[in-house]
Amino acid sequence: MLPLNTIHRLDCIEAMQALGEGSVDLAFADPPFNIGFEYDVYRDKKDPKAYLDWSRQWISGVHRVLKPNGTFWLAIGDDYAAELKVLSQEIGFHCRSWVIWYYTFGVNCKFKFSRSHTHIFHFVKDSKQFTFNREAVLVPSARQLVYADKRAAAGRLPDDTWILRPQDLTDGFNPDDDTWYFPRVAGTFKEREGFHGCQMPEQLLGRIIKVSSNPGELVLDPFSGSSTTVAVAKKLGREFVAFDISEEYIARGLSRLEGITPGDPLDGAAEPKYSAPSTPDVPIKRERRIAIAKSPTTSDSSEKQPQKPKKSKKKPVTQSATLLFEDAVE
Numbered sequence: 001m002l003p004l005n006t007i008h009r010l011d012c013i014e015a016m017q018a019l020g021e022g023s024v025d026l027a028f029a030d031p032p033f034n035i036g037f038e039y040d041v042y043r044d045k046k047d048p049k050a051y052l053d054w055s056r057q058w059i060s061g062v063h064r065v066l067k068p069n070g071t072f073w074l075a076i077g078d079d080y081a082a083e084l085k086v087l088s089q090e091i092g093f094h095c096r097s098w099v100i101w102y103y104t105f106g107v108n109c110k111f112k113f114s115r116s117h118t119h120i121f122h123f124v125k126d127s128k129q130f131t132f133n134r135e136a137v138l139v140p141s142a143r144q145l146v147y148a149d150k151r152a153a154a155g156r157l158p159d160d161t162w163i164l165r166p167q168d169l170t171d172g173f174n175p176d177d178d179t180w181y182f183p184r185v186a187g188t189f190k191e192r193e194g195f196h197g198c199q200m201p202e203q204l205l206g207r208i209i210k211v212s213s214n215p216g217e218l219v220l221d222p223f224s225g226s227s228t229t230v231a232v233a234k235k236l237g238r239e240f241v242a243f244d245i246s247e248e249y250i251a252r253g254l255s256r257l258e259g260i261t262p263g264d265p266l267d268g269a270a271e272p273k274y275s276a277p278s279t280p281d282v283p284i285k286r287e288r289r290i291a292i293a294k295s296p297t298t299s300d301s302s303e304k305q306p307q308k309p310k311k312s313k314k315k316p317v318t319q320s321a322t323l324l325f326e327d328a329v330e
C-alpha cells in the first residue's frame with residue numbers, strides 16, 4: 001500500500017495497482033482530454049483508439065480500487081464525453097448524474113461558439129448503495145433568497161436556454177440543478193496557482209467531496225495536476241492520495257498542500273451568482289471594470305453565511321453590457 005496524504009510521481013495505472021482492492025471511498029478524475037493541450041511532460045494527442053484503450057485501463061483501475069459503495073466522478077470535454085460514459089458503464093459503473101459545469105472566462109473563439117462547459121459524470125459502483133450527503137451541499141435557492149418563496153425549496157428542472165451572464169438570471173443555475181456555474185480559475189484570480197493551465201475551482205471539488213464522502217474517508221485523484229482535489233480533501237478533513245507524472249506539478253502541488261491546514265475555508269465563493277456583480281444599466285468605465293473583474297478573488301467567507309442579495313429592479317441586458325468581460329479572455 002502506498003503512503004497516503006501525499007502526491008506520488010507515478011503513472012496512475014501502475015500506481016493504482018499498488019492500492020488495495022476496494023480501499024478508496026471516492027475517486028475524482030480530470031484526465032487529459034486528448035485535445036492537444038500543452039502539459040509539460042504529457043503529450044495530449046494520442047491516436048483516438050489508443051486514447052480509448054488507455055482510458056479503459058485507468059478507469060478499470062479506478063473501479064478495482066473503489067469500495068463496493070464507492071463513487072467515481074469523471075470530468076471530461078465534449079470530444080470524448082460520450083465514449084468515456086459508455087466505456088465506464090461497460091466497466092461496471094452506474095451513472096447517477098451527467099452534470100454540466102458551465103464556466104465563465106472560457107477561451108474566446110472567433111469562428112465557433114466559445115466553449116464554456118465541461119461534462120462531469122457522477123458514477124457509482126453499486127446503484128443502490130453509495131454516499132450521497134444531500135444536506136452537506138444544500139444552499140438556499142435564488143427564489144428563496146430573492147422572493148422568500150418557500151415553494152421553491154424543491155428546485156426546478158434545468159433549462160436548455162442560452163445565457164450570457166448567469167448572475168443576471170436570478171432563477172437560473174440553482175445549485176441543486178445539474179447545470180452548475182462556477183467561474184473557471186482565470187489568470188487574474190487570486191486562487192490561481194499559476195503553474196497549471198487546467199486548475200479546477202476549489203468550490204467545484206468541495207461540492208463533490210462533501211456530497212460523496214465523509215470526514216476521514218479516502219479520496220483518490222489519478223491526475224493531480226495543480227493538486228486541487230487533494231488540497232480540498234485536506235481542507236475538508238479527508239484522507240487522500242494522488243498521482244501525476246510531472247515532477248514540476250508534483251513539487252508545486254506538494255508546496256500548495258503544505259500551506260493548508262484541515263478546516264481552512266475553500267477558495268472562491270460558494271454561491272458565485274451572488275458574489276459577482278450583476279450587469280449595470282449603463283456600460284461602466286474601465287477602472288471599475290477591472291475592479292469587478294477581480295472581485296471573484298476573495299476567499300470564501302460566504303460558505304457559512306450566504307449573503308442575501310439586495311433587491312434591484314433589473315432592466316433587460318443590453319448588448320454593450322454583455323461585452324464587458326470580452327477583454328478578460330485568455
Ligand SMILES: C[S@@+](CC[C@H](N)C(=O)[O-])C[C@H]1O[C@@H](n2cnc3c(N)ncnc32)[C@H](O)[C@@H]1O
Pocket residue numbers: 010011012013030031032033039041042196198199200201222223224225226227228229243244245246249
Ligand atoms: C487535466 S490535468 C488535471 C488538472 C487538475 N484537475 C487540477 O485541478 O489542476 C491532467 C493531469 O494528468 C497528468 N497525467 C497525464 N498522464 C498521466 C498518467 N499516466 N498518470 C498520472 N498523471 C498523468 C498530467 O501531467 C496533468 O497534470
